[in-house]
Amino acid sequence: MIYDHRTYCCRPGTIKKHLALYAEFGFPAQRRILGEPVIYAQVETGDVNSFVHIWAYEDAADRAARRAQMAADPEWQAYLKKSAEAGYLVSQTNKILMPVPLEA
Template identity: 90%
Template sequence: MIYDHRTYCCRPGTIKKHLALYAEYGFPAQKRILGAPVIYAQVETGDVNSFVHIWAYEDAADRAARRAEMAADPDWQAYLKKSAEAGYLISQTNEILMPVDLEG
């Protein structure tokens, strides 16, 4: 299992607008292809203009296949266009996390 940890930062004052846009247009397509996220959360301290989501995959090949499917999905493409036009996002950071076996 691997985890794709993503942090997005919005322009100040736009995070609620972005999350509403994503909930209506992005999340349905993403959830259909990637499944439910492990977590989808808004940051409460630190950079409060940020939100984080984590997606689980069997391995790198599973991640690549599902992300390629999502990239080709017309509903996802429509969301990306709407998101770009809105201009709420200013940065994105992705990290692949590998679980550590502390007992083995």
């Protein structure tokens, strides 16, 4: 299992608008292809203009296949266009996380 951890920062005062846009136009397509996120959360302290989401994949090949499917999806492409036109996002940071096998 691998986890794709993504942090997005919005322009101050626009995070609610961005999340509403995503909820209406992005999440349905993304969820249809990627499944349910492990977490989708808004930052409460620190950079309050940020939100984080984490998606689980079987492995790198599974992630690549599902991300390619999403990139080719017309509904997802329409959302990306709307998001770019809105201009709410400032930055994005992605991290691939690997579970650590700890033994008790």
